[in-house]
Amino acid sequence: MNEKDNEELQKRSEKIGIENSIRHVFLCAGPKCVDSNQGDKIWNHLKKITSEYNAANPCTVMRTKVNCLRICRQGPLAVVYPEGLWIKDVDENICNQIVENSLLNRQMISENVFIEKKL
Numbered sequence: 001m002n003e004k005d006n007e008e009l010q011k012r013s014e015k016i017g018i019e020n021s022i023r024h025v026f027l028c029a030g031p032k033c034v035d036s037n038q039g040d041k042i043w044n045h046l047k048k049i050t051s052e053y054n055a056a057n058p059c060t061v062m063r064t065k066v067n068c069l070r071i072c073r074q075g076p077l078a079v080v081y082p083e084g085l086w087i088k089d090v091d092e093n094i095c096n097q098i099v100e101n102s103l104l105n106r107q108m109i110s111e112n113v114f115i116e117k118k119l
């Protein structure tokens with residue numbers, strides 16, 4: 001990889017806030033675990049609130065839409081790092097909690113966390 005390629009990667013990394021990220025949410029929006037329309041609705045909400053949060057805070061919450069987390073039921077499903085929380089039936093309220101740093105207070109979404117597994 002040449003220096004120009006590295007610079008481009010650096011620029012893109014800075015643009016999406018990797019350096020300042022404190023959390024990364026991987027959301028499966030279906031189609032096997034949930035109807036894709038419903039999954040996309042939740043994904044769009046997560047994108048909106050993470051963008052707003054990231055624009056207003058020095059730390060960022062990364063989000064990535066995936067096609068499958070291999071559980072394939074009770075979606076939308078999310079896995080959140082660094083906590084290593086696997087969350088079922090993700091809705092807009094749970095997205096809000098994730099972004100508002102409330103995963104540190106797991107009581108709020110404990111019913112939906114079905115695995116806690118840090119790497």
Ligand code: FES
Binds near residue numbers: 029033068070077
């Ligand atoms: S399709 Fe969502 S976990 Fe497999």
